[in-house]
Amino acid sequence: MIATNTNERLLQIAVLAFGLIAPFLFPAYIQQIALLWIMILFALTWDTMGGQMGYNSLGNIFFFGAGMYICAVVQIIVGGYDVGEYTAAFGAIKVDITDTQYFTGLFIGLAAAAVGCVFLSIILGFFFFGLRGPYFAIGTLGIALAAGELIGAWRWVGGGSGISLPLYPGSDIFPGSADEEGLFFYFLCMASAVATFLFFRWLYKTRFGLALNAIRDDEEKAEGMGIHTMRYKTVAWACSSFFLGISGGLHGNIVHFIEPLEVAFPTITFGIFMVAMSLLGGKGTLWGPILGAVLFHVIKEVTWTHLLGWQWVALGLIIIVNVVYFQQGIVGWLMERFPERFGIRVETDATAQGKGGAD
Amino acid sequence: MGNVIEVRGVSKAYGGVIANKDIDLNVADGKITGLIGPNGSGKTTLFNSIVGFHPIDGGSIRFDDQEISTMRVQQIARLGLLRTFQQTRIYGKMNCVQNMLISIPHRKHRFLDMFGHSTAADREKADSLLEFVGLYGKRMLPAGDLSFGQQKLLEFAMALMNEPKVLLLDEPTAGINPTLINGLIDRLKRANTDFGITLLVIEHNMRVIMNMADTVYCLAHGEILASGAPEAVQNDQRVIDAYLGAH
Numbered sequence: 001m002i003a004t005n006t007n008e009r010l011l012q013i014a015v016l017a018f019g020l021i022a023p024f025l026f027p028a029y030i031q032q033i034a035l036l037w038i039m040i041l042f043a044l045t046w047d048t049m050g051g052q053m054g055y056n057s058l059g060n061i062f063f064f065g066a067g068m069y070i071c072a073v074v075q076i077i078v079g080g081y082d083v084g085e086y087t088a089a090f091g092a093i094k095v096d097i098t099d100t101q102y103f104t105g106l107f108i109g110l111a112a113a114a115v116g117c118v119f120l121s122i123i124l125g126f127f128f129f130g131l132r133g134p135y136f137a138i139g140t141l142g143i144a145l146a147a148g149e150l151i152g153a154w155r156w157v158g159g160g161s162g163i164s165l166p167l168y169p170g171s172d173i174f175p176g177s178a179d180e181e182g183l184f185f186y187f188l189c190m191a192s193a194v195a196t197f198l199f200f201r202w203l204y205k206t207r208f209g210l211a212l213n214a215i216r217d218d219e220e221k222a223e224g225m226g227i228h229t230m231r232y233k234t235v236a237w238a239c240s241s242f243f244l245g246i247s248g249g250l251h252g253n254i255v256h257f258i259e260p261l262e263v264a265f266p267t268i269t270f271g272i273f274m275v276a277m278s279l280l281g282g283k284g285t286l287w288g289p290i291l292g293a294v295l296f297h298v299i300k301e302v303t304w305t306h307l308l309g310w311q312w313v314a315l316g317l318i319i320i321v322n323v324v325y326f327q328q329g330i331v332g333w334l335m336e337r338f339p340e341r342f343g344i345r346v347e348t349d350a351t352a353q354g355k356g357g358a359d
Numbered sequence: 360m361g362n363v364i365e366v367r368g369v370s371k372a373y374g375g376v377i378a379n380k381d382i383d384l385n386v387a388d389g390k391i392t393g394l395i396g397p398n399g400s401g402k403t404t405l406f407n408s409i410v411g412f413h414p415i416d417g418g419s420i421r422f423d424d425q426e427i428s429t430m431r432v433q434q435i436a437r438l439g440l441l442r443t444f445q446q447t448r449i450y451g452k453m454n455c456v457q458n459m460l461i462s463i464p465h466r467k468h469r470f471l472d473m474f475g476h477s478t479a480a481d482r483e484k485a486d487s488l489l490e491f492v493g494l495y496g497k498r499m500l501p502a503g504d505l506s507f508g509q510q511k512l513l514e515f516a517m518a519l520m521n522e523p524k525v526l527l528l529d530e531p532t533a534g535i536n537p538t539l540i541n542g543l544i545d546r547l548k549r550a551n552t553d554f555g556i557t558l559l560v561i562e563h564n565m566r567v568i569m570n571m572a573d574t575v576y577c578l579a580h581g582e583i584l585a586s587g588a589p590e591a592v593q594n595d596q597r598v599i600d601a602y603l604g605a606h
């Protein structure tokens with residue numbers, strides 16, 4: 001939806017070029033930039049629900065954590081270990097798996113995380129789509145909080161002490177590179193964020209996008225017009241969850257050690273960042289969440305290094321200024337400022353004539 | 360010619376307020392039926408009951424010889440029975456064309472149709488219907504930026520886009536500039552004659568009803584007071600009394 005097509009194409013190329021060059025240009029920041037791609041994925045998937053459909057989910061982080069755990073469990077099983085024994089050893093087991101086992105486990109794990117999260121979202125949607133407005137927000141927040149506690153009590157997956165993931169073996173994907181593992185996961189993160197973008201970009205151009213917006217603007221009207229609202233809502237959440245599941249699986253492997261409260265279900269950090277980033281960039285737009293994610297993440301990382309201790313104050317300030325003075329977000333503001341560039345215009349009778357034809 | 364809607368003994372109460380009591384009403388296929396009555400007499404409540412917006416307390420509602428009183432809003436809408444709202448409801452942040460494109464008939468939609476693109480035929484139809492209600496020039500504006508009257512016209516066009524068999528219109532001329540009302544009456548009639556849509560119309564404007572309706576029902580205090588040809592109902596002493604205040 002941003003400006004003209006050529007401008008969007010240029011923007012895409014610029015982002016892609018940055019993504020491909022950045023890890024070689026700034027090898028020390030690979031992990032931070034990988035995390036940026038995950039943040040973009042977060043903002044895009046949150047915006048599908050909160051921005052495009054008007055369902056402000058505060059529990060989308062649940063699928064990140066669920067994906068992380070599903071992926072880890074599959075990796076352990078494919079590695080030939082018993083999950084209960086593996087987790088009971090608290091990382092003391094000398095993990096001994098072949099390279100093939102590692103990569104097979106990882107990719108089956110990521111696929112299982114995606115599919116498993118879709119499945120979970122369908123079940124949750126069945127119960128939670130009856131809730132509207134703040135009730136949906138708080139209800140979904142409850143899911144994420146409860147999941148953290150439940151996993152913490154579940155011994156089979158390591159409970160509160162978490163799981164140490166199988167380590168990345170040596171491989172020759174990036175010969176001669178110092179940080180092969182970093183590059184490997186960096187490009188997976190980038191690929192999943194790009195795939196998320198391309199998928200939603202396509203989706204919003206189909207009837208699906210119109211239906212989501214109709215639900216956002218007036219769900220009762222949409223029902224009254226015969227739109228299959230439940231179907232659209234379920235599929236929308238399933239699509240979000242699919243990509244969130246993958247991001248969870250990847251993040252778990254990047255940090256090597258997962259546990260329920262801080263890493264898998266970080267409700268008050270990542271869970272809130274998702275919302276904040278979409279709002280900052282402009283919810284309900286395609287590029288807004290991306291812009292919001294980049295700004296937010298850069299500010300977060302910079303304040304982390306240079307303003308240690310003030311980081312939370314800085315992030316809090318951004319959120320407050322955004323919500324109080326700037327609710328439409330950056331892209332939303334641009335659309336208000338330059339409506340013609342976004343196709344909002346009145347036609348004079350002269351241009352309107354001769355079209356249509358019924359009257 | 361048969362009845363496309365048959366309402367029999369329908370009652371609906373909100374807490375202690377009896378909004379509809381034992382209503383009998385027929386909508387003849389292919390015709391325009393009018394529904395009049397003082398404010399608060401239960402007209403909108405009856406619409407809500409027919410389209411499944413709320414469960415009824417008793418009675419039966421048949422559409423095309425099928426009992427619909429236990430069905431849900433979307434199912435009924437997909438059968439081809441649609442309503443517009445007295446307060447006018449459109450999708451405010453979407454532009455007029457988008458409002459129209461998402462109003463295509465959903466009855467034939469299968470799962471994969473969700474991911475389809477709007478067809479050229481859809482777009483043409485959207486444009487020509489917007490032209491039909493005089494909103495073509497405004498079609499790229501967010502619907503929420505239109506005036507109340509324009510939103511009413513848009514909602515009417517959206518309903519036509521849906522190709523309903525029967526359309527229930529809740530005060531279609533309320534808030535429309537008096538000089539435009541004749542044009543609107545003409546369009547409503549054309550929806551009936553050219554598009555073959557059966558209409559059930561709530562109206563306070565007697566001129567509109569007398570001009571359009573084949574049959575008129577008058578509600579007062581939640582009950583049907585009189586029904587029949589427009590002139591007969593208009594001259595019925597009970598109807599005159601009801602309108603002149605005795606309530």
Ligand SMILES: Nc1ncnc2c1ncn2[C@@H]1O[C@H](COP(=O)(O)OP(=O)(O)OP(=O)(O)O)[C@@H](O)[C@H]1O
Nearest residue numbers: 373376378396397398399400401402403404405445
């Ligand atoms: N949702 C509701 N909750 C409680 N009472 C309601 C509700 N809707 C309508 N009523 C009551 O039911 C009665 C009939 O209302 P209704 O809206 O059907 O009248 P109406 O004939 O459409 O009036 P108007 O011409 O003003 O639109 C009124 O007494 C009203 O107060």
Ligand SMILES: [Mg+2]
Nearest residue numbers: 402403404445
């Ligand atoms: Mg009413």
